[in-house]
Amino acid sequence: MATYAELAQSVINGQKDLVIDQVNSLIAAGNNPLEIVNEGLIQGMNVVGVRFKAGDMYVPEVLMSAKSMSSGLEIVKPLIAETDQKGKGKIVLGTVKGDLHDIGKNLVGMLIESGGLEVINMGVDVSADDFIDAVIEHKPDILALSALLTTTMPAMKDVIEYLEDEGLRDQVKVIIGGAPVSKEYADTIGADGYAPDAGSAVALCKELLAEKEAK
Numbered sequence: 001m002a003t004y005a006e007l008a009q010s011v012i013n014g015q016k017d018l019v020i021d022q023v024n025s026l027i028a029a030g031n032n033p034l035e036i037v038n039e040g041l042i043q044g045m046n047v048v049g050v051r052f053k054a055g056d057m058y059v060p061e062v063l064m065s066a067k068s069m070s071s072g073l074e075i076v077k078p079l080i081a082e083t084d085q086k087g088k089g090k091i092v093l094g095t096v097k098g099d100l101h102d103i104g105k106n107l108v109g110m111l112i113e114s115g116g117l118e119v120i121n122m123g124v125d126v127s128a129d130d131f132i133d134a135v136i137e138h139k140p141d142i143l144a145l146s147a148l149l150t151t152t153m154p155a156m157k158d159v160i161e162y163l164e165d166e167g168l169r170d171q172v173k174v175i176i177g178g179a180p181v182s183k184e185y186a187d188t189i190g191a192d193g194y195a196p197d198a199g200s201a202v203a204l205c206k207e208l209l210a211e212k213e214a215k
């Protein structure tokens with residue numbers, strides 16, 4: 001059986017096939033799927049982030065790490081599903097315009113889905129227009145916006161302003177997250193909530209849905 005440290009190293013090295021083998025071996029040995037994500041896959045990506053910033057890793061290598069991480073996530077995804085609560089709430093999720101980062105956003109989507117809620121994942125580089133169209137089409141309870149770049153954070157504000165302009169703001173709760181985002185920023189732009197990580201995003205969605213139901 002692989003160790004979490006070995007799995008993290010394979011993510012850092014961008015060894016997708018090895019990541020797949022190691023995740024499978026950890027699952028076969030009875031390890032907790034969420035622990036595999038938190039102790040192995042995310043730890044690896046954290047190191048990638050530090051090295052990328054320091055200029056010790058370049059975009060092609062980071063992409064290989066990202067693909068390796070995503071392959072690992074796909075394997076654990078079905079294992080952390082709680083199917084009994086499906087239909088209790090609908091979330092439209094996406095990374096805002098100009099931003100191509102999707103690993104954290106997908107992790108958030110995966111855990112929310114595993115928490116029994118329906119997730120419509122719109123992908124990356126989603127314009128305010130497309131978010132508004134999705135709110136009209138799907139009538140979600142919550143619109144969840146992710147941004148990983150300081151330069152794309154203002155796009156979250158654009159979406160909220162656009163919702164207001166279209167008279168839709170009261171119909172949907174807006175939550176935001178992503179490494180550069182904070183609770184203060186959420187308050188500044190008039191979002192209904194902020195979650196620092198995927199686990200908290202699930203808790204936040206459930207809290208907002210419970211508030212809505214109580215009304």
Ligand code: B1M
Pocket residue numbers: 042045046048049050052053059060062063066098099100101102103104105107108144145146147148149150151175176177178179180194195196197198199201
């Ligand atoms: Co980019 N990148 N990147 N990158 N990249 C960062 C974000 C950066 C911090 C790296 C650095 O300099 N240290 C930096 C941003 C600096 C800043 O603005 N503050 C950066 C930069 C500068 C760039 C480019 C501009 C680089 C360039 O081209 N010169 C470029 C921009 C492209 C674009 O988007 N237009 C770029 C490109 C890329 C890649 C394509 C190579 C790749 C993305 C691949 C992909 O996503 N498919 C990439 C990656 C992988 C990273 C780092 C290394 C890792 C991000 C990641 O996946 N982390 C990142 C450094 C870092 O974060 N340490 C970096 C793992 C993931 C699980 O965590 O995404 O934080 P995270 O998600 C967490 C929380 O943030 C939260 O929950 C998640 C799980 O717990 N969360 C939410 C996220 N969304 C949420 C939504 C919620 C709630 C919680 O509610 C709605």
